Amino acid sequence: MKWWTRFIERRAQTWALSRLQRWSEMGIGGGPTVAGVDVTPEKALSVPSVFACVSVISQDVAKTPIKLRQRVAEDTFEDALSHPLYELLNSLPNPETTAFSFKQTMMLDLLAHQRAYAEIVRVDGQIVALWRLDPEAVIVDRDEQRRKRYRVTLPNGQPQTWLFDASQPPIFELTHPSPIQHCRDLIGTALALQTYVGKFFAHGARLNGILQADHLLEEDAKASLSRSFAEWFAGPQNAFKTAVLEQGVKFVPLAAPNDDAQLNETMMTIAVQIAGTFRVPPWKIGDLTKTSYSNMEAGAIEYATSTLDPYLNCWEHALRRDVLTSRQYGRYDVLFDRSTLIRADVKSLHEALARGRDAGYYSVNDVRRKLGENPIGPEGDVYEANANLKPIGEGAAS
Numbered sequence: 001m002k003w004w005t006r007f008i009e010r011r012a013q014t015w016a017l018s019r020l021q022r023w024s025e026m027g028i029g030g031g032p033t034v035a036g037v038d039v040t041p042e043k044a045l046s047v048p049s050v051f052a053c054v055s056v057i058s059q060d061v062a063k064t065p066i067k068l069r070q071r072v073a074e075d076t077f078e079d080a081l082s083h084p085l086y087e088l089l090n091s092l093p094n095p096e097t098t099a100f101s102f103k104q105t106m107m108l109d110l111l112a113h114q115r116a117y118a119e120i121v122r123v124d125g126q127i128v129a130l131w132r133l134d135p136e137a138v139i140v141d142r143d144e145q146r147r148k149r150y151r152v153t154l155p156n157g158q159p160q161t162w163l164f165d166a167s168q169p170p171i172f173e174l175t176h177p178s179p180i181q182h183c184r185d186l187i188g189t190a191l192a193l194q195t196y197v198g199k200f201f202a203h204g205a206r207l208n209g210i211l212q213a214d215h216l217l218e219e220d221a222k223a224s225l226s227r228s229f230a231e232w233f234a235g236p237q238n239a240f241k242t243a244v245l246e247q248g249v250k251f252v253p254l255a256a257p258n259d260d261a262q263l264n265e266t267m268m269t270i271a272v273q274i275a276g277t278f279r280v281p282p283w284k285i286g287d288l289t290k291t292s293y294s295n296m297e298a299g300a301i302e303y304a305t306s307t308l309d310p311y312l313n314c315w316e317h318a319l320r321r322d323v324l325t326s327r328q329y330g331r332y333d334v335l336f337d338r339s340t341l342i343r344a345d346v347k348s349l350h351e352a353l354a355r356g357r358d359a360g361y362y363s364v365n366d367v368r369r370k371l372g373e374n375p376i377g378p379e380g381d382v383y384e385a386n387a388n389l390k391p392i393g394e395g396a397a398s
Contacts, residue, residue: 033188041112044180047190049271052285053278058107062100065337066090094129109135116174169322176314183277190270214248279307304341312336360385
């Protein structure tokens with residue numbers, strides 16, 4: 001073996017071990033599951049139900065706008081449109097990435113690796129960009145003074161180190177337990193089933209039986225008969241062909257093992273269990289067996305409040321810690337606009353807005369903005385309420 005071949009093999013082994021070490025450090029073990037299949041983040045995402053859950057959550061978080069709000073009174077906030085961070089968080093985190101793409105990629109990292117990182121670029125102390133970092137290339141530890149340290153291997157192979165600074169954090173960091181880690185055995189079983197089903201259709205004879213001869217066959221004859229039978233009847237493209245057998249050869253049909261194992265039911269059960277681990281309604285990943293309009297509507301609200309809200313809170317707290325300085329805590333706040341997650345039908349939306357205007361907590365302009373229309377002018381900012389409403393006690397006295 002040539003010396004460079006051994007060198008390449010050693011480098012490949014070292015790289016593989018380093019990846020396993022990083023997965024172990026991040027809590028995503030790369031070892032075998034009870035099904036005997038190794039589960040890594042990349043392999044996990046090759047399972048359709050896992051990919052569907054990760055895609056649904058990451059896209060829903062990505063489509064929810066981030067708003068930087070400024071305190072203008074003791075209990076009053078308004079959008080800080082003039083602040084440089086508003087555009088960076090709401091529209092363009094860096095010159096090459098939109099806010100949707102940035103949030104979606106960061107959520108994919110968070111769901112797959114339990115960690116998501118972005119470099120914070122500052123000019124004269126002001127944040128000008130957020131650049132996503134590959135979580136597999138980031139190692140977080142502490143130096144000799146117990147200071148938090150980020151060691152990053154850049155795409156060009158050069159190492160770079162940042163030390164945490166509470167006044168100006170160098171890295172935007174998201175952490176959250178990964179559902180993949182908590183259903184590794186389910187994912188391993190799904191991967192094993194995918195391999196089994198693929199092999200069955202790639203190599204299985206659709207006639208599902210054995211060839212039986214009434215006399216002894218030579219080895220060459222057996223090999224020729226087996227080869228010819230496989231060429232004519234193996235694979236999905238040869239399904240349901242008619243076999244013509246000679247010289248006393250008989251075909252004895254056998255029951256397909258897939259029927260006994262009930263693979264369809266097993267795979268669907270695993271998909272539902274994986275969706276449950278991600279806390280995603282099954283109908284969002286394509287299982288409509290127990291779905292109706294009423295439970296879909298209730299499920300959408302439950303999904304927004306129970307599944308997405310913890311992730312949104314995780315983002316908000318991390319942004320306050322890493323993006324806002326300590327001097328801005330009391331004057332600014334970062335929030336996701338959760339109203340975009342619940343999309344009612346046109347009739348229900350108009351009825352809700354009309355009731356809000358009649359009750360006095362929406363003005364005409366507020367309603368038009370929520371409908372995506374332009375305000376009608378200063379007169380549309382007047383808040384009106386039902387004139388029949390009276391203070392408590394006044395009605396009883398009269």
